[in-house]
Amino acid sequence: MPADIRIVPCLTDNFGYLVHDPATGATASIDAPEAGPLIAALDKEGWKLTDILVTHHHGDHVGGIAALKAKYQCRVHAPHDANAKIADVDVRLQEGDFVRIGDLTVRVLETPGHTLDHISYVFEDDRALFAADTLFSIGCGRVFEGTYPMMWESLLKLRALPDDFRLYCGHEYTASNVKFALGIEPGNAALQARAKQVETLRAEGKPTIPVTLGEEKQANVFLRADVPSVADAVGLSGSPAADVFGELRERKNNG
Ligand code: ZN
Ligand code: FE
8 A cells, every 4th residue: 555645844944754554554754853743744644653764863853753752652763873862762774774664664775974874764665765864856965974975975876766766855945956056057958847846836835845856867966966067067077976066065055
């Protein structure tokens, strides 16, 4: 049975997500930016939270864990990196681990760079990728703890997933990402199409998520650091893709 996925806007621009297995009633929250909106969404659906899948230790992803765990006695799954100091963890996860949410199977991918502990969650049967602050639509997370080559490798790992997978990311940053990407690739038709779509969605007050990975591979400049025309656009023709990626990330930081 396909999973029921709900987008739950939290804090200023975070996306909370609930993934519900209709067959068993199991329900997972991907991260816990804020307990209040997640509890309200669970009440509205008549769902009980059984699991929290944490992606990384930043406060805007773990802030709601304690309150949710106290209310639902749910299991908390988090990255194996014990140094990351995430509280209330029941299960520690690493690359290649599988988590069961009722009848749903979730695969764990280590995607370090934004933080060293960052992991992403893949629901294989539902073709859904929860990439939190590693991969945004038309963007990627800032590289706070890792290196540019490390983050580039993480993006390549996500890029290797099939085109029909849908991306659910950690923040609604798409409009600002589109603006930046158009500055690098003004002639990219897939990006222009996404720009139009994003403008319409935002005008209607709707989230720009999910989006297919196929679309992102065409339109997201941060997934295209190994495309020669992108290297040319940042004055790094012939340079390693990780360097081109680093230059893109620095320009976005300073933009
Ligand atoms: Zn973060
Ligand atoms: Fe975040």
